[in-house]
Amino acid sequence: MVVTWTAAALVAVLASTAKAIDIAVHASGGNDTTRMPYGLMHEDINNAGDGGIYAELINNRAFQGSDLYPSNLTGWSPINGARLSLKTLSTPLSSALPVSLNVAVSNSTSRTAGFINSGYWGIEVKKQEYKGSFYVRGTYEGSFTASLQSAITNETFGAVKVKSKTSADDWVQHEFTLVPKIDAPNSNNTFAITFDPERVSGGSLDFNLISLFPPTYKGRANGLRMDIAEAFAELQPKFLRFPGGNALEGPSLKYPWLWNETIGPLKDRPGRPGAWNYETSDGLGLVEYLHWCDDLGLEPILAIYSGLALDGGYVNESDFQWVIDSALDELEFITGDPSTPWGAIRESLGESAWTINYVEIGNEDWLAGAPSGFESYQTYRFPLLMQAILAKYPSMQIINSGSFYETPAIPAPAIGDYHPYREPDNFYNEFHKLDNLTADNLTIVGEFASVHVNGGSDWDGDLYKFPWWLGGVAEAIFMIGNERNGDRVLGATYAPALRNMNRWQWSVCLIEFEADTSKTTLSTSWHVFHLFSTHTITHTFPTSPEANTTSLFWVAGSREGYEGQEDSGLVVKMANYNTTNHEDTPVSLSFEEVESGQEAHLTLLTSSEGPWGYNGPYTGSNVVVETKSVVKASGNGTFSWVMPEWSVAVLELGGS
Numbered sequence: 001m002v003v004t005w006t007a008a009a010l011v012a013v014l015a016s017t018a019k020a021i022d023i024a025v026h027a028s029g030g031n032d033t034t035r036m037p038y039g040l041m042h043e044d045i046n047n048a049g050d051g052g053i054y055a056e057l058i059n060n061r062a063f064q065g066s067d068l069y070p071s072n073l074t075g076w077s078p079i080n081g082a083r084l085s086l087k088t089l090s091t092p093l094s095s096a097l098p099v100s101l102n103v104a105v106s107n108s109t110s111r112t113a114g115f116i117n118s119g120y121w122g123i124e125v126k127k128q129e130y131k132g133s134f135y136v137r138g139t140y141e142g143s144f145t146a147s148l149q150s151a152i153t154n155e156t157f158g159a160v161k162v163k164s165k166t167s168a169d170d171w172v173q174h175e176f177t178l179v180p181k182i183d184a185p186n187s188n189n190t191f192a193i194t195f196d197p198e199r200v201s202g203g204s205l206d207f208n209l210i211s212l213f214p215p216t217y218k219g220r221a222n223g224l225r226m227d228i229a230e231a232f233a234e235l236q237p238k239f240l241r242f243p244g245g246n247a248l249e250g251p252s253l254k255y256p257w258l259w260n261e262t263i264g265p266l267k268d269r270p271g272r273p274g275a276w277n278y279e280t281s282d283g284l285g286l287v288e289y290l291h292w293c294d295d296l297g298l299e300p301i302l303a304i305y306s307g308l309a310l311d312g313g314y315v316n317e318s319d320f321q322w323v324i325d326s327a328l329d330e331l332e333f334i335t336g337d338p339s340t341p342w343g344a345i346r347e348s349l350g351e352s353a354w355t356i357n358y359v360e361i362g363n364e365d366w367l368a369g370a371p372s373g374f375e376s377y378q379t380y381r382f383p384l385l386m387q388a389i390l391a392k393y394p395s396m397q398i399i400n401s402g403s404f405y406e407t408p409a410i411p412a413p414a415i416g417d418y419h420p421y422r423e424p425d426n427f428y429n430e431f432h433k434l435d436n437l438t439a440d441n442l443t444i445v446g447e448f449a450s451v452h453v454n455g456g457s458d459w460d461g462d463l464y465k466f467p468w469w470l471g472g473v474a475e476a477i478f479m480i481g482n483e484r485n486g487d488r489v490l491g492a493t494y495a496p497a498l499r500n501m502n503r504w505q506w507s508v509c510l511i512e513f514e515a516d517t518s519k520t521t522l523s524t525s526w527h528v529f530h531l532f533s534t535h536t537i538t539h540t541f542p543t544s545p546e547a548n549t550t551s552l553f554w555v556a557g558s559r560e561g562y563e564g565q566e567d568s569g570l571v572v573k574m575a576n577y578n579t580t581n582h583e584d585t586p587v588s589l590s591f592e593e594v595e596s597g598q599e600a601h602l603t604l605l606t607s608s609e610g611p612w613g614y615n616g617p618y619t620g621s622n623v624v625v626e627t628k629s630v631v632k633a634s635g636n637g638t639f640s641w642v643m644p645e646w647s648v649a650v651l652e653l654g655g656s
């Protein structure tokens with residue numbers, strides 16, 4: 001007891017007498033930084049795409065399957081004695097969608113029969129406009145009813161009649177708009193299509209591509225889920241790296257991400273078995289990613305397939321030509337003049353050309369299939385693709401899928417891509433790692449996150465259950481390291497960004513969600529990322545001391561909107577990790593341009609539950625405490641404030 005009392009008293013004394021860290025920021029020197037310091041990355045994991053940011057509400061809408069994940073009736077069940085079965089008809093809806101749903105109603109004793117879909121672990125029902133459609137083949141003289149109802153009580157929240165336009169031998173699309181009369185009390189709801197069995201000829205009807213969308217971000221048809229896109233937009237990101245990640249590689253060489261099979265009408269997209277153990281619809285395809293860039297104002301970082309699969313298989317050099325052709329066709333589809341073959345196809349889809357400035361060749365090619373897979377990347381996969389792309393598009397920035405740490409000699413003019421997934425202490429210990437990059441060693445950080453708690457090795461043990469505050473502070477240290485080297489680190493993004501709480505494949509993500517949008521949770525890491533990504537430094541300022549003490553880390557620079565060094569648009573980003581005795585760290589910061597009495601805005605983030613606090617999606621809690629204050633420069637032009645242990649802050653002169 002006495003010992004504990006002594007220790008506590010000692011802490012109190014140290015806390016009250018801790019000496020301020022004096023930091024002088026110099027207005028001359030430093031480096032211009034990139035204007036896209038932070039961005040987003042999409043990876044099809046955790047139902048981040050289907051059942052995630054892709055707003056489609058119907059699960060397994062087109063019975064897509066593969067030999068890895070054969071077509072099945074997941075999500076579907078019959079109503080009133082209907083019998084559901086999958087059929088591979090001789091006249092399918094399309095060659096891409098060969099399997100359809102047969103609904104047999106000859107035994108139904110009710111005036112209505114049909115089927116329901118349970119959505120992606122529920123469907124959120126609100127008084128808003130849902131746009132739906134389905135294809136039918138068969139003969140039915142009557143109306144279909146499309147409705148949304150409770151899975152618990154069967155209460156109908158909204159229904160609409162859709163007059164049949166069916167034809168015995170043709171697939172006919174039916175479209176409808178459904179506006180529920182009330183908001184459902186929870187998201188345990190289903191979507192149903194019912195019809196009158198007595199008006200069906202032949203005892204059954206065939207259905208396919210049954211789709212239902214709530215309002216989408218910026219009203220795009222086939223668009224993005226609104227609340228998730230808004231949570232991304234709030235980060236003011238500058239780029240999007242897509243389509244992956246492992247998603248690009250596919251599970252085996254048989255199933256690459258083929259851009260050409262993700263474009264055009266939904267009925268022409270076969271879908272594919274993704275890298276994360278489920279079939280994906282590819283409704284979120286190449287054009288949808290580019291719309292995502294358009295709608296959030298993002299620079300596309302387009303990853304192209306490089307002939308490596310996640311199981312380590314890689315395309316041999318003698319067979320490699322199709323990989324090159326596919327990449328060039330993809331670039332022509334996106335950027336080509338309408339007079340080019342693929343440019344013309346894009347125009348026929350109603351899309352004008354986009355500009356691509358960044359092309360990444362593959363994903364983590366140093367990892368799967370190493371060492372021979374990596375050797376194939378270095379000897380022919382990377383050089384052949386880079387040469388072919390630069391021959392046609394000399395000004396595109398090529399990105400190698402490895403960093404200078406895995407591939408010391410990334411061939412010029414390519415830049416690298418660094419993916420640190422770390423224990424927090426590793427980010428802390430590696431603070432100076434990126435200082436090593438030379439002016440020739442430009443890189444992006446296409447993925448990073450604190451994933452494991454301290455004490456294991458990086459990849460041993462379980463991921464932590466959610467992003468946690470200590471991990472977030474370590475991420476802030478890493479981001480400060482990036483920004484200090486912001487002339488060479490062109491941009492960084494956390495990954496993976498999203499997790500549907502009903503699929504557990506990777507637990508640490510920026511945003512957790514489920515069908516019920518009121519449960520969407522911004523993680524502790526989202527808050528740290530947000531603070532830094534919404535305060536852009538366009539030029540770094542040297543400081544003394546250079547960048548850190550043993551617990552405190554910082555970077556100073558001029559704020560976006562202030563060009564050059566003359567202006568006083570100062571931004572300081574700071575993180576305080578573990579202090580010796582858990583004491584606060586007083587900071588005293590001077591800047592040559594600052595006069596007495598000048599005001600700066602301080603935003604300080606701390607955790608109400610200490611370093612282990614996290615934002616649990618089921619609790620609605622936010623442990624991140626944001627404290628905003630105005631700090632006035634003292635007589636000698638010094639700003640003073642206190643950084644508690646485990647805190648992250650931005651001080652901004654002239655901002656808000």
Ligand SMILES: *[C@@H]1O[C@H](CO)[C@@H](O)[C@H](O)[C@H]1NC(C)=O
Binds near residue numbers: 438484541
């Ligand atoms: C500017 O970049 C150079 C290397 O390119 C580096 O040595 C120097 O520390 C950087 N200055 C600042 C203030 O980050």
Ligand SMILES: *[C@@H]1O[C@H](CO)[C@@H](O)[C@H](O)[C@H]1NC(C)=O
Binds near residue numbers: 083104105106107
């Ligand atoms: C109708 O019921 C009979 C007798 O139970 C059964 O053999 C038959 O398969 C059922 N047909 C359909 C379409 O469900």
Ligand SMILES: *[C@@H]1O[C@H](CO)[C@@H](O)[C@H](O)[C@H]1NC(C)=O
Binds near residue numbers: 121122151152188
């Ligand atoms: C929805 O409600 C049903 C019936 O109460 C229950 O069996 C099911 O687990 C619930 N599903 C979800 C996603 O809550």
Ligand SMILES: *[C@@H]1O[C@H](CO)[C@@H](O)[C@H](O)[C@H]1NC(C)=O
Binds near residue numbers: 079080152153154
């Ligand atoms: C809801 O409808 C289903 C299918 O028609 C039926 O099996 C179930 O008993 C109904 N539940 C309630 C609570 O009425």
Ligand SMILES: *[C@@H]1O[C@H](CO)[C@@H](O)[C@H](O)[C@H]1NC(C)=O
Binds near residue numbers: 258260261322326
């Ligand atoms: C898409 O491209 C791949 C590779 O070039 C090709 O094998 C495949 O047949 C194409 N798919 C379609 C639907 O044209």
Ligand SMILES: *[C@@H]1O[C@H](CO)[C@@H](O)[C@H](O)[C@H]1NC(C)=O
Binds near residue numbers: 060065
């Ligand atoms: C059914 O198909 C879905 C979509 O392809 C797949 O994710 C799921 O694992 C399959 N379920 C079963 C039981 O085969």
Ligand SMILES: *[C@@H]1O[C@H](CO)[C@@H](O)[C@H](O)[C@H]1NC(C)=O
Binds near residue numbers: 313319
């Ligand atoms: C690549 O070539 C080797 C040697 O000829 C062969 O064993 C292998 O199956 C080939 N791989 C593929 C994916 O074609």
Ligand SMILES: *[C@@H]1O[C@H](CO)[C@@H](O)[C@H](O)[C@H]1NC(C)=O
Binds near residue numbers: 404408436438440
């Ligand atoms: C930087 O790039 C040069 C080639 O330009 C290479 O020799 C060197 O190994 C790289 N260094 C680091 C630390 O990446």
Ligand SMILES: *[C@@H]1O[C@H](CO)[C@@H](O)[C@H](O)[C@H]1NC(C)=O
Binds near residue numbers: 430433
């Ligand atoms: C930086 O590079 C030097 C020389 O290449 C090397 O000795 C050192 O370990 C590197 N430091 C880090 C943190 O990577």
Ligand SMILES: *[C@@H]1O[C@H](CO)[C@@H](O)[C@H](O)[C@H]1NC(C)=O
Binds near residue numbers: 429431432546549550
């Ligand atoms: C902080 O900076 C000092 C030099 O000022 C250095 O010796 C120390 O290793 C750094 N600490 C960390 C954790 O990077």
Ligand SMILES: *[C@@H]1O[C@H](CO)[C@@H](O)[C@H](O)[C@H]1NC(C)=O
Binds near residue numbers: 425454578
């Ligand atoms: C705290 O700091 C020391 C170095 O001073 C380090 O060894 C330790 O692992 C740090 N981490 C945590 C989580 O306290």
Ligand SMILES: *[C@@H]1O[C@H](CO)[C@@H](O)[C@H](O)[C@H]1NC(C)=O
Binds near residue numbers: 022634635636638
């Ligand atoms: C400026 O004044 C403050 C007290 O107002 C003092 O703590 C600090 O050390 C001084 N800084 C410089 C650079 O003189």
